[in-house]
Amino acid sequence: MPPALHTDLTAALRPLLTELHQSPGLFQTWEAHLELVAAGGLVVVKSKRAKGLVDSLFWGRAPGSTENRQLPDATAFAAIDRFLGLGAHLALSDALPEGAVLDEAFPHCAVKLAYRKKGAPKAKSLSMIFIGFNDEADAIAYAERAEGTLPLVTSRPLMADRLHEWR
Numbered sequence: 001m002p003p004a005l006h007t008d009l010t011a012a013l014r015p016l017l018t019e020l021h022q023s024p025g026l027f028q029t030w031e032a033h034l035e036l037v038a039a040g041g042l043v044v045v046k047s048k049r050a051k052g053l054v055d056s057l058f059w060g061r062a063p064g065s066t067e068n069r070q071l072p073d074a075t076a077f078a079a080i081d082r083f084l085g086l087g088a089h090l091a092l093s094d095a096l097p098e099g100a101v102l103d104e105a106f107p108h109c110a111v112k113l114a115y116r117k118k119g120a121p122k123a124k125s126l127s128m129i130f131i132g133f134n135d136e137a138d139a140i141a142y143a144e145r146a147e148g149t150l151p152l153v154t155s156r157p158l159m160a161d162r163l164h165e166w167r
Contacts, residue, residue, distance in 0.1 A: 001154040003143035006089045009165060010130060013111070014084040020115070021077045024049065029123070030115035036083055038107035038132075039063055043071065043079040083109050086132040088139040093158055094151040102150075106142060107132045127163050 020030060027049060034045040040063030047056040058076035059068050086107070102108050108131045116123035133139040143152055157165040 003090050003140070004153045004156045004158075005136060005139060006091045006128070006130060006153070006156075007087070007136075009091075009128075010084045010086075010089045010132075013113075013126070014081060016115075017077065017080060017084070017113075020047075021073065024054065026117055028116045028118045028120070030113070032115075033112045034080055034109060036080055036107065036109040037102075037104065038079070038083060040104060042068075043076050045073075045076045045080060080109065083107050083130075083132050087135040088133040089130045090133070090139050090143060091131070091153045091158065092129040092151055092163065093153045093160060094163065096150070100149055102131065103142075124166050125164075126166050128158070128165065129163065 017032075017034075019026060020032065024030075029049055031048045031050075032045060034043075036043040042061040044057075044059050046058075047054070049055075056073065058071045058073045060071045060076065060079075061068050096102070108129065110129045112127045114123055114125035131139075131142070133142060146152065159165065159167070
C-alpha cells in the first residue's frame with residue numbers, strides 16, 4: 001500500500017505553532033513537546049500553559065556534539081518552522097521496531113501538542129512523528145526503500161493508541 005503524505009497536516013500545523021509562539025494570549029491552555037533531528041543536530045521545544053502559568057524550555061545540540069545548550073525561543077521555533085515548510089512529509093504509524101533507526105539524512109520531528117484556544121468548545125491534541133522531504137518524489141522513493149522496515153502511515157487519518165492526528 002502506498003504511503004500517505006501528510007503535507008496538508010504539517011501545513012496546518014505550521015501557522016498554529018507560529019500563532020502559539022507569537023500570540024500565546026489566544027490560547028487558554030497548551031502543552032507542546034517537539035523534538036527535531038536535522039543535519040545531525042537536535043532542537044527541542046517544551047512549553048506548557050496551565051492555570052495561567054507558562055513554563056517553557058528550548059534547547060538543542062549541535063551536529064557532532066554531545067552537549068545540550070539552551071536556545072533562544074525564536075531560534076528553536078524557526079528550526080521547527082523550516083522543517084514544517086519542507087515540500088512533503090511522511091509519518092510513522094507506530095513506534096519504531098526494535099533496532100530500527102530513522103535515516104539521519106532526512107530530518108524528522110516528533111510532535112506532541114495539546115491545546116485549547118480561548119472560547120473554543122474543547123481541546124485538540126496531536127501526537128505524530130514526521131519525516132521531512134524536499135518534494136513528493138523524494139518521499140515516495142524513501143517509502144519504497146523503507147517498505148517493511150518502517151511503520152509508515154498508509155491510510156488517514158491516523159488514530160492509533162499512541163500516535164494520532166487531531167482529535
